[in-house]
Structure formats: structure tokens, C-alpha cells
Amino acid sequence: MERLLWQKQYKRRQGARIACVALLWLGLLVSIGAAFAASFTAALERDTITMGESVRLGLTFEGVQPKDSPAPPGVANLQIGYNGQASQFQIINGKTTSSVTHNFTVTPRQAGDYIIPAMSINAGGQQLTTQPLRLKVLKPGAPTPEAVASGTQPAFLKLVLPKTNVYLGEIITGELQFCFRQGVQLADQPRITGLPAEGLTLGKITPSAQRQIQIGNAVFNVIPASVTMTAIKTGPLSVGPITASVIIQLPSANRQRDVFGIFDRGEQRQLALATDTIAVQSLPLPTENAPADFSGAVGHYTMTVNVGPTNIATGDPITVRVQITGHGALDALTLPEQGAWHDFKTYPPTAKVETSDPLGLQGTKTFEQIVVPQSTDITELPPFSFSFFDPDARKYQTLTQSAVKLTVRPGGNTPAPVVAATTKSTSDAPPPQQDIVPIKPRLGRVAGIARPLVTQPWFIAAQSVPMLAFVAAFIWRQRTDSLTNNPRLRRQRQVAQILRAGTQELQQLAAGNHAEKFFATLFRLLQEQLGERLDCPASAITEAVVDEKLRPRGIPDSTLAQIHELFQSCNLARYAPTRSGEELAALIPKFENVIRKIQGVKL
Numbered sequence: 005m006e007r008l009l010w011q012k013q014y015k016r017r018q019g020a021r022i023a024c025v026a027l028l029w030l031g032l033l034v035s036i037g038a039a040f041a042a043s044f045t046a047a048l049e050r051d052t053i054t055m056g057e058s059v060r061l062g063l064t065f066e067g068v069q070p071k072d073s074p075a076p077p078g079v080a081n082l083q084i085g086y087n088g089q090a091s092q093f094q095i096i097n098g099k100t101t102s103s104v105t106h107n108f109t110v111t112p113r114q115a116g117d118y119i120i121p122a123m124s125i126n127a128g129g130q131q132l133t134t135q136p137l138r139l140k141v142l143k144p145g146a147p148t149p150e151a152v153a154s155g156t157q158p159a160f161l162k163l164v165l166p167k168t169n170v171y172l173g174e175i176i177t178g179e180l181q182f183c184f185r186q187g188v189q190l191a192d193q194p195r196i197t198g199l200p201a202e203g204l205t206l207g208k209i210t211p212s213a214q215r216q217i218q219i220g221n222a223v224f225n226v227i228p229a230s231v232t233m234t235a236i237k238t239g240p241l242s243v244g245p246i247t248a249s250v251i252i253q254l255p256s257a258n259r260q261r262d263v264f265g266i267f268d269r270g271e272q273r274q275l276a277l278a279t280d281t282i283a284v285q286s287l288p289l290p291t292e293n294a295p296a297d298f299s300g301a302v303g304h305y306t307m308t309v310n311v312g313p314t315n316i317a318t319g320d321p322i323t324v325r326v327q328i329t330g331h332g333a334l335d336a337l338t339l340p341e342q343g344a345w346h347d348f349k350t351y352p353p354t355a356k357v358e359t360s361d362p363l364g365l366q367g368t369k370t371f372e373q374i375v376v377p378q379s380t381d382i383t384e385l386p387p388f389s390f391s392f393f394d395p396d397a398r399k400y401q402t403l404t405q406s407a408v409k410l411t412v413r414p415g416g417n418t419p420a421p422v423v424a425a426t427t428k429s430t431s432d433a434p435p436p437q438q439d440i441v442p443i444k445p446r447l448g449r450v451a452g453i454a455r456p457l458v459t460q461p462w463f464i465a466a467q468s469v470p471m472l473a474f475v476a477a478f479i480w481r482q483r484t485d486s487l488t489n490n491p492r493l494r495r496q497r498q499v500a501q502i503l504r505a506g507t508q509e510l511q512q513l514a515a516g517n518h519a520e521k522f523f524a525t526l527f528r529l530l531q532e533q534l535g536e537r538l539d540c541p542a543s544a545i546t547e548a549v550v551d552e553k554l555r556p557r558g559i560p561d562s563t564l565a566q567i568h569e570l571f572q573s574c575n576l577a578r579y580a581p582t583r584s585g586e587e588l589a590a591l592i593p594k595f596e597n598v599i600r601k602i603q604g605v606k607l
Contacts, residue, residue: 042065042066042067042068042130042132043064043065043066043067043132044063044064044065044066044068044123044125044132044133044134045063045064045066045134045135046061046062046063046064046076046120046123046134046135046137047061047062047064047137048060048061048062048110048120048137048139049061049062051137051138051139051140052139052140052142053112053139053140053141053142054141054142054157054160054277054278055112055114055115055141055142055245055278057275057276057277058109058110058111058274058276059109059110059139060087060107060108060109060110061076061084061107061108061109061110061120061137062105062106062107062108063076063105063106063108063123063134064103064104064105064106065103065104065105065106065132066101066102066103067101067102067103068130068132069104069552074106074123074125076108076120076123077120077121077123079118079119079120079121081112081113081114081116081118082110082111082112082113082118082120082139083110083111083112083113084108084109084110084111085108085109085111086106086107086108087107087108087109088106088107089104089105089106089107090104090105090107090544091103091104091105091544091546091548091549091552092104092105092546102548110139111276112139112141114141115141115142116141117138117139117140117141118138118139118140118141119136119137119138119139120136120137120138120139121136122134122135122136142157157185158184158185158188158252158254158273158275159182159183159184159185159188159250159252159275159277160183160277161180161181161182161183161246161247161248161277161278161279162180162181162183162279162280163178163179163180163181163243163244163246163279163280163282164178164179164181165178165233165243165282165284166178168282168283168284168285169284169285169287170235170284170285170286170287170395171235171286171287171288171289171302171393171395172235172236172237172238172286172287172288172289172302173234173235173236173289173300173302173333173393174234174235174302174303174395175207175232175233175234175302175303175332175333175365176232176233177230177231177232177233177363177365178230178231178232178233178243179228179229179230179231180209180228180229180230180231180246180279181226181227181228181229182194182226182227182228182229182248182250182277183217183224183225183226183227184224184225184227184250184252185222185223185224185225186216186222186223186224186225187255188252188253188254188255189252189253189255190250190251190252190253191251191252191253191272192250192251193250194227194248194249194250194277195248195249195250196209196246196247196248197247197248197249197276198245198246198247199246200243200244200245200246201233201241201242201243201244202241202242202243203235203236203237203239203241203242203284203286204233204234204235204236204241204243204284205233205234205236206231206232206233206243207231207232207233207234207363207364208231208232208363208364209229209230209231210229210230210231210362210363211227211228211229211230212228212229212230213228214226214227214228215228230362230363232363232365233284234333235284235286237286238286238287238288239285239286240283240284240285240286241283241284241285241286242281242282242283242284243281243282243284244278244279244280244281244282245278245279245280245281246278246279247276247277247278247279248276248277248278249274249275249276249277250274250275250277251272251273251274251275252272252273252274252275253271253272254271254272254273289302289393290398290399290400293399293400294400295389295391295400295402297340297341297342297389297390297391297402298340298391298392298393298400299338299339299340299391300336300338301332301333301336301337301390301391301392301393302332302333302392302393302395303330303331303332303333303392303394303395304330304331304332304394304396305328305329305330305331305332305390305392305401305403306328306329306330306403307326307327307328307329307390307403307405308326308327308329309324309325309326309327309388309405310324310325310327311323311324311325311385311408314408314409314410314411315410315411315413316377316410316411316412316413317412317413317414317415318377318378318379318380318412318413318414318415319376319377319378319415320376320377320415321374321375321376322348322374322375322376322377322385322410323372323373323374324371324372324373324374324375324385324388325370325371325372326339326353326370326371326372326373326388326390327368327369327370327371328368328369328371328390329367329368329369330366331365331366332365332392333365334357334359334364334365334367334368334369335357335364335369337355337369339353339371339373339390340389340390340391342386342388342389344386344387345375345385345386347377347378347379347381347382348375348376348377348378348382348385349375349376349378350373350374350375350376351373351374351375352373353371353372353373354371354372354373355369355370355371356369356370357369357370358370377410377412379412380412380413380414381412382410382412383409383410383412384407384408384409384410385407385408385410386407387404387405387406387407388404388405389402389403389404389405390402390403391403492539495536496536499532499533499535499536502529502532503529503532503533503599506525506528506529506532507529507592507595507596509525510522510525510526510529510588510592510595511589511592513525513588514585514588514589514591514592515585515589516585517584517585517588519577519588520577522588523573523574523577524574526570526573526574526591526595527571527574528542529595529599530545530567530570530571530574530595530598531543531545533599533602533603534549534554534567534602537602537603538553538554546571547568547571547572547575550564550567550568550571551564554567560601563598563601563602566594566597566598566601567598567602569594570591570594570595570598573591
């Protein structure tokens with residue numbers, strides 16, 4: 005009995021020990037999983053934008069690298085394009101973290117509220133899922149008070165028209181306003197990318213003086229530009245959305261210096277702006293009371309007519325000079341047919357336009373027409389008239405020049421002069437010429453004939469100069485085209501030049517014992533060389549590329565270890581920057597050795 009009781013107690017204790025060991029292993033596995041937990045997050049650069057803008061979508065992986073690039077799900081009226089990836093590697097208190105961010109550009113096709121669904125991906129044997137994202141797209145135009153207060157709308161584009169009811173052929177002048185918030189800097193001038201107009205022709209765009217406006221509590225700088233519009237058909241028309249692109253520099257709230265001693269100038273962002281679509285109603289010209297000589301002129305005009313000369317003979321020309329001054333489509337003005345000029349022979353008129361405003365709408369058009377009277381019965385040049393439609397008064401106007409008195413004399417043909425024939429006297433006849441010239445008795449000065457130029461060496465050498473110049477220019481052009489068509493070779497030469505200058509700078513910094521600038525320059529040179537070999541931006545190079553991209557390509561372990569050592573020296577210098585000049589100078593040969601090995605490896 006005692007033995008059986010002892011066996012039961014032993015089994016009970018053994019089971020307790022096994023349970024404790026299992027709990028310990030479970031806790032260890034949970035702690036290890038927590039230490040190496042991977043995450044997958046999605047974030048929008050902004051959740052509120054204006055129609056015409058684009059926003060960046062970032063998919064970030066921490067602690068895991070997906071095999072394939074993730075693809076966001078399609079959303080109606082949202083265009084999503086891939087822009088590439090960026091890697092980040094950090095060492096904080098001895099803890100190493102790395103992340104990879106895949107960047108996308110989201111461009112809406114119309115205003116509204118959108119939801120980008122949650123995304124799920126299998127990476128490293130784990131199923132990772134993001135949260136859904138919300139995006140609000142505002143209509144273009146003036147910002148709302150909420151957008152002004154939150155500062156989410158740094159710039160906008162607006163089109164202002166003086167009126168929306170126009171007549172066929174009438175020209176109106178709109179103002180295109182590019183507005184950007186005070187404090188925002190322009191990295192480049194705005195560039196118009198689209199000018200859609202239905203039933204309207206748009207003229208040239210003329211910028212004017214910059215001014216300021218206030219919307220709510222915010223002040224905006226305005227760059228205005230005038231644009232002319234002409235209705236070419238009747239009925240409902242539309243203009244817009246006019247789109248533009250601009251690069252702005254947002255102010256930075258952080259004025260700290262970076263590792264190179266340069267102040268943070270803020271974020272630089274490219275904006276795509278758009279105006280509202282404006283509806284325009286085009287009215288037909290009235291047919292009631294339309295003058296018979298109306299030729300389609302619309303606007304506001306005055307007329308001056310000069311005729312001269314007025315005392316002429318039949319068949320002599322008379323110049324009729326007509327000057328039409330006013331506001332409208334001066335280039336399209338034509339002289340109407342004058343039915344009362346049936347006793348004159350007319351010639352097509354010549355025209356010249358002189359404008360007095362940048363848009364070419366205000367000025368004078370001068371016509372000169374030649375008319376020839378055909379009869380002595382003509383006593384005057386009949387009245388001249390010009391009709392146009394005034395869109396402000398909504399009626400036709402006719403300008404008239406009264407008749408001009410003429411004096412027309414009969415014209416005649418002048419008989420050709422007759423020359424009487426006369427007999428020539430023998431005394432006026434020229435002396436006879438000698439048929440045979442006598443032989444010259446003296447030969448004069450005799451000179452030797454010089455050698456032809458083609459047989460002289462200096463002449464032949466001079467002819468080869470253009471050929472040599474052509475060959476040299478051809479070789480130079482071939483090398484230039486080779487560099488232009490081979491960006492890798494061009495970058496390789498550029499990086500080689502940067503390394504030569506950077507090595508000299510490292511020696512100077514080591515001699516002056518400037519440790520902080522020394523390691524900043526060393527890190528930048530490593531980025532430039534590795535970026536050139538891996539064909540990626542230098543700013544994306546971190547220590548992580550050593551194991552992610554160099555090791556899979558067969559780089560020797562000794563070279564990888566030396567690269568790691570240089571990166572770690574640069575990272576440790578941020579926390580312990582004090583180094584002697586001898587220690588800094590000792591790193592330069594190691595750096596040059598690593599650079600030679602990297603350049604000798606074919607990637």
C-alpha cells in the first residue's frame with residue numbers, strides 16, 4: 005500500500021514539473037514572438053484634399069519583407085499608381101529596427117468621400133491586415149472655412165467670369181486666379197495643363213500684378229491672369245475645369261539643423277489644381293432690325309473715313325481710308341459691301357491692326373481701299389456705312405459717313421510723239437575701223453608664273469584643318485550622345501568625381517579633428533558609391549542594403565564585414581563623436597580599400 009501511495013505521489017509531482025516546463029517554454033515563445041512581431045500599416049499623407057490634387061499612400065512593413073510589391077484594391081473614381089519603395093534602418097539604445105514603405109499616388113477623378121478598404125497580405129508566414137482609410141475630396145474653388153482653419157488647402161485655382169450670358173461672337177474677359185496661402189513659397193511658376201471649353205474659343209492668357217485677398221482668418225497671395233473667351237455657337241456652353249500644376253514649399257515647424265548643418269526648409273509638394281466648371285449660356289444675335297450691311301461685328305466701335313484726292317480724271321484712283329476704333333474682335337472685322345458704289349471700279353482693301361492693350365481687344369483697324377470713277381457724271385462718293393451689334397445695349401448700331409463731293413474730269417489718251425525721218429550726211433558718219441591691228445614691237449616686262457597653290461605644302465595643310473575639326477567634333481558628339489543615352493555611365497563618372505573630392509575633404513577634416521563632419525561625409529560617400537552600384541537613389545542607402553541586396557549577389561563576406569564596420573562607425577559617431585585625428589585618419593585607408601572592392605564587383 006505504501007508503495008502504491010508513493011508511486012501516485014511521484015507521478016503527481018512529475019506531472020507538475022512537466023506543466024511548469026511547458027508554461028516556461030510557452031512564455032519564452034510568446035516573448036520571442038513579441039520581440040520579432042511584424043506589422044503592416046497603411047497611411048494617407050492627408051485625409052482631405054481638393055479636386056485636382058494628389059495624395060501619397062504609404063504601405064509600411066516593419067520586421068518583415070514581402071516577396072512581392074503590395075497592390076491596393078481598386079476604388080471607383082480613384083486612380084492609384086505605384087511610385088517605388090523606401091527603406092529605413094535605425095539603431096536606438098542598441099535595438100535595431102527596419103522598415104520598408106511602398107509609396108503610391110492617389111488621384112481622384114471627382115469630388116466626394118472615399119473609403120480605401122483594408123488590405124491583407126501574407127508575409128513571412130504571417131497574415132497581416134491594415135485598417136480601412138477614409139479620403140475626403142473637396143470641390144475646387146475657394147476653400148471652405150474649415151479648410152482655411154485647418155490649413156489643409158495651401159493653394160487653389162479659381163476662374164471668375166464677368167457674366168455667364170453672352171451673345172454669339174461676343175468676347176468676354178475672365179480672370180484665372182492662382183491663390184496660395186501666405187507663408188507658402190513657390191518652387192516654380194504655375195503651369196497650365198488643361199483648358200477645356202465647350203463652344204468657346206480661348207484667347208491668350210496674360211498675367212497681371214500680384215495682389216492679396218483674405219478668406220476667413222487666412223491671407224492668400226493671388227497671381228491673376230486674364231483670358232479672353234468668344235462664343236462660337238449658341239445654346240448652353242461650359243468652360244473648365246481648367247487644370248494647373250505647381251510645386252510649393254510648405255513652411256517648416258522644425259527649424260533644427262540636419263547632420264549636414266542645413267536648416268529644415270520644410271516640405272516640397274507638387275499640387276495639381278483645378279477650377280470649377282462654369283456654365284455659360286450663348287444667345288443668338290437678334291434677327292429683328294438687323295441692318296442689310298451687317299457683317300458679323302460684335303462689340304463697341306467708332307469710325308473715321310478719309311477720302312482723297314477729290315479732284316481727279318476718269319480712270320484716276322481714289323484712296324478710301326477707313327479707321328474703326330473700339331473694343332472687340334478687331335482681327336475678324338471686315339468692310340461690308342457698299343451697294344451704292346456701282347459707278348466705281350473697286351479693288352480689294354488692305355488692313356492693318358494696332359492694339360492698345362495686352363489682350364489685343366482694344367485698338368484700331370485701318371482699311372485702305374482703292375476706287376476708280378468710271379464716268380464724268382459722278383459728282384460724289386456715296387455714303388459709307390458700317391454696322392455692328394452692341395451686346396451691352398442689346399441692339400444694332402450703324403455708323404455712317406456722309407457723301408464726299410468729287411470733281412471728275414474727262415480723261416484722254418496722249419498721242420505718241422512722231423519723229424520725222426532725216427537723211428544722214430556723209431560728214432556725220434564715223435571713221436572706218438581698222439580690221440588688222442599692228443604687231444606690238446616691244447613685249448614689255450616679262451614675269452615668271454608662280455607655282456599653283458595645289459602644289460604648295462602649306463595650302464594642302466590648310467585644307468586638312470576643316471577635316472580635322474569635323475572629325476574632332478564628330479568624336480566629341482559621339483561621346484556626348486553616349487553619355488546622354490547611358491545614364492549608368494554618366495552617374496558612374498559623376499560618383500567618381502564626388503569620391504575624389506570627398507576623399508580630399510576627409511583628409512582635411514581628419515587633420516582638423518572635425519569628427520562630426522568627418523563621419524557625416526564618410527556616410528554620404530558610402531551612400532553615393534553603393535547607390536551607383538545598385539542603381540538606386542543614394543538617399544535610400546542604409547546599412548540594411550548590405551544583407552538585403554549585396555549578400556544575395558555573391559559579395560565576399562570580408563567585403564561585407566568591412567562595409568558593416570564603416571556603417572557602424574558612422575552610426576556610433578552620433579552617440580560618441582569624440583575621436584582623435586589619428587583615429588579619423590586611420591579610417592581613410594579602410595574606406596578607400598572598401599571603395600575599390602565595391603567598384604571591382606560587377607553587380
